[in-house]
Amino acid sequence: MKLLAIVPCYNEEASVGSVARAVKAAYPDADVLVIDDGSADRTAEAARAAGAKVVTLPYNMGIGAAMQTGYRYARAGGYDVAVQVDGDGQHDPEEMGKLLEIVLGGKADIVVGSRFIEGAGFRSTPMRRLGIGLFSSVLTRLTGERLTDPTSGFRAAGRRVIRLFADEYPEDYPEVESLFLAHLAGLKVAETPVLMRPRAGGRSSITPVRSAYYMIKVMMVIFIWLVRKKPVLEG
DSSP states (O other): OOEEEEEEESSOTTTHHHHHHHHHHHOTTOEEEEEEOSOSSSHHHHHHHTTOEEEEOSSOOOHHHHHHHHHHHHHHTTOSEEEEOOTTSOBOGGGHHHHHHHHHTTSOSEEEEESSSSOOSOOOOHHHHHHHHHHHHHHHHHHSSOOSOTTOOOEEEOHHHHHHHHHOOOSSSHHHHHHHHHHHTTOOEEEEEOOBOOOSSSOOSOOHHHHHHHHHHHHHHHHHHHHSOOOOOOO
């Protein structure tokens, strides 16, 4: 298995080094790729010092552009699986095995680590949980799969998803949209329970106002995806 851990970061100097080292400790043969999304601090330097490969975007382009950069790197490098691990320390690399087992076992093309299946660990703010509940209901109905935590950034993608997302990936607040995109492309989406921790550093960009905008925007985009042509996988 050729494994790539994609770590999108924006001003995560305080935590990205420990995240990269934790991934390497759990999976010594994995490559760790930090996408520095135009940080104003020393995120890139901290990542390199921890042994990670680093791609620095020219300015803050957003999580969508950062992740698509990672998927394009994974496609070019011929990786079998790409795992997204956020740079703020919320995701425990020791739990990557739960995601990898499902993808490598052929049970799903993309699997999301959910904090809500077992209800333990850090579960975010009430406002964000409200939005997650809405997205969960909509995606579960549209995809026919029970998806409890569609905004989770802890996820593993196999080769077919890597190819799809390298070509087409949502730009703004992409977590929910990308799962629906994978479903429309005929790919299998699944979840597995994981524990999440509070942020170890940095600050979330999702304010209460942004949360409301996020909910409206994502619902509109899902509607647009429903009426437009389905994405086509090559090969």
